[in-house]
Amino acid sequence: MAELFESYASDFAQLQKSIESRLAIDFSSVSSETRRSALRHADAEAEEASELVSQMEIEVQAFPSSVRERYTNELRALKSSLEKLQRDIRAKQRPASGLGASGLPLEEYHDQDPETGHEDAQRQRLLKGTDILERGTQRLAESTRLALDTEDVGANILQDLRRQREQIEHSRDTLHGADAHIDRSTRTLQHMIRRAQQQKLITTGIIVVLVLLILLILYSKLF
Template identity: 45%
Template sequence: MDNSPTALFESYDEDFKALLASLKGKLEGDVKQLKGEQRKAALKKVSEELDEAEEIIAQMEVELPSMPVSIRQTFQQRLTTSRSALERVKKSLRDIRAETSRAELLGSGASPADDPYSDEPSGYSTRTRLLAGSEQLQDGSRRLDNAQRIALETEDLGAGILRDLRGQREQIEHTRDTLTQADSSIDRASGTLKKMIFKMYQQKFISGAIIAVLVILICIVLYSKIIG
């Protein structure tokens, strides 16, 4: 199995596209046909799948720094396109949730004769509830957007930490290679020094032998002169 960053990115991208197609199908078809608790359950399932899609996007982002620089920009553009598609699906989910909440408010508080925008007391009460519900939805959307922003910042921070760790690992490996080369150089220098020491002792021995021979010859010559 190819575990290169490019191959992993392609694998994540395929999973993301399949999941995105499933999400679109549910939001545009299945969810809209359901009512009440069934719709809520379907929306919860869609939300869980959106979290899964977010995780896939995060994994794709982690693989980017490990790619060759020559192709990294192309995959960055693909990641941006995928994230934009995911944001559109999120917006569709928020719209459906808002629609569901409005329907529940109308169904629980208004009679058939009530007009939500009427100036009559009953209509005014319904309109008040609608406005309150709308404000709650907007507040929830703001919290969701803030949570998403924090998640993106956390992902960026995590990607930065991974890049730093990868750089430190490369520095450690480079240092280890340098130490290995230095150790080899020391071994070669030690061998050369041993050879030099051996030759030095060899030369001393030869020099000593020559001196000894010369002394003997001088003694022989002197002895010969004395005898003669």
């Protein structure tokens, strides 16, 4: 998600730089066609930048709360930059002294064919829409690629977890086997201890009997 947001931010920075360079033109020293072309391109790029901001807003909503505030502040700054660019474009589009509403000299403004101007505007809108669609397709392809990469990472993690589970199960079975061997060994040792105690008692009894017999024999010999 952060990678896609940074990609949008990078595209926005490029558009901002392009718009600022177009607005920096000294329109008083260029032809009316150059002025119209620069403002049309600047307006189209501003709309594309607005689309990027909308996409970034969607991405920010999906961020975890731990980083959302930082990206929200960055997005707020980008919105402010976009609003300033849009104000600058509108200011450049206002008719100046000796210019008509379209930015043409008054004589050209009156001679301009309204139907031709409408066709040009429609053509520009179509070109702008096609360009926005192509960029949206590219972003969609990039999002799809990121989703596929994430899916591959998730599949690898699942495989690792499966292998670790098998290892844990094998270790558990080994521990169960070791417990069984320990139980058998404990029972064997307890049996051996009881046998040793029994033999010790028997040996003690035999010794006592032998001592008594020896004393009895000595008593009978002496008395």
